[in-house]
Amino acid sequence: MKRVITYGTFDLLHYGHINLLRRAKAQGDYLIVALSTDEFNWNSKRKKTYFSYEQRKQLLEAIRYVDLVIPEKDWDQKRSDMHEYHIDTFVMGDDWKGKFDFLKEEGVNVVYLPRTPEISSSKIKHDLYDANEVTEESKLSHEDLDTDPDHAKK
DSSP: OOEEEEEEOOOSOOHHHHHHHHHHHTTSSEEEEEEEOHHHHHHHHOOOOSSOHHHHHHHHHTSTTOOEEEEEOOTTHHHHHHHHTTOSEEEEEGGGTTTTGGGGGGTOEEEEEOOOTTOOHHHHHHHHHHHTOOOHHHHHHHHHHHHOHHHHHO
16 A cells, blocks of 8 residues: 655645545545644744645545545654555645755655646735725725614615
8 A cells, every 4th residue: 555645734625635635645545634733833834724634634534535644743753654554655736846955865755746737825815914904995885884774684
């Protein structure tokens, strides 16, 4: 059985994540996802997730491509994970290209897969923020609705 592992935060799960997980699973028979814990995200990356670790873990466990979800607690656990979980292939998005080539020394095939370019959790967060930004113009239009007697009838 060929074992594959990938790492990530997987916040605001979207079709780009699903594409990555599907292609990672296609690299072998058994896919392990090392999911960044809330503490690791904050202490090492200064990143706050929308969903908690447990919620993100539940979402990943519901995806048919994922066989096991384990916690990612620090940057340095990758080398030991390769041995503990008997990993054959390490998969990451190509924005990390070259950063994990040291795992080849552990006898692991390292594969960088292309990301889905038009989507990311960061893009979703920015788009939602921009869509909900209150400008003077939008503020005025909302105030007009509140005072418009015809609006109340609608």
